[in-house]
Amino acid sequence: MFKKISATLAKFVSPKYFYQHSSRILFVSTFFTVFLLSIGLISGLFFAPADYQQGDAFRIMYVHVPAAFLSLAIYSFMTLCALLILVWRIKLAEIFLKVSVSIGLSMTFIALVTGSIWGKPMWGTAWIWDARLTSELILFFIYFAILAIANAIRDSTTSAKASSIIVLLGAIDIPIVHYSVNWWNTLHQGATIIQLSKPSMSIAMLYPLLLMIAGFITYTFSLILYRTRTEILLKK
């Protein structure tokens, strides 16, 4: 029984099986990415009402929040991959980890830059050593370190192991980024959507944001699938 389960699992995580069965999923997720990002951008830029305090500057939120969310989500996914690499030596997890780093780095870059652009007119400064901003900057450097290590080591298995260790060490920053607004007095605002009571945002402003978050998720998912297929093709 146990042998049968492990054989089935081994089949699902084999790069060959993944390559054969991922093209349809990639097609569907690419379609949803184009659809969700188009609708999200149009509704965020043209239909969402202006904020009574921030005016139209609040529209930066529609690219800043999804990018910041994905910067944490991708790292969490990489942490899971790192565990799968170190414990079970799963080849597919090695490829997932390798292709996710640069996507995570670019999401963190978007979050930092758009946050600075938004901060300039709202806070009067583009940068402050606030807990949320500083921990997000540290996350950017962690992504950069993983990318550097992954590219510096030629042997793919050694590179994946070294990257996994750095990913696990860097994972401590994820709860710090997320809870920094609760643990310290920060200039950055607290949670707006994920609250136990109810979101402190009008529905007209919230639905384009949810569409953009969904669009960024499908974008990342599609890109990971596409790059993983490329890596498998290279190793064939």
Added chain:
Amino acid sequence: MKLLNMSGYALYVWSAYGIAIAVLAVNVYLSIKARRKATLSSLKKK
């Protein structure tokens, strides 16, 4: 015109969107470029 002006925050809003879209587009471009390279090397091996 009112939309382009973004109630006086045009520079901030459009530059934020421009940078975000450019980074997302570069990611897609690099992925397609790597795929073409992989396909070519795979064909050469065959």
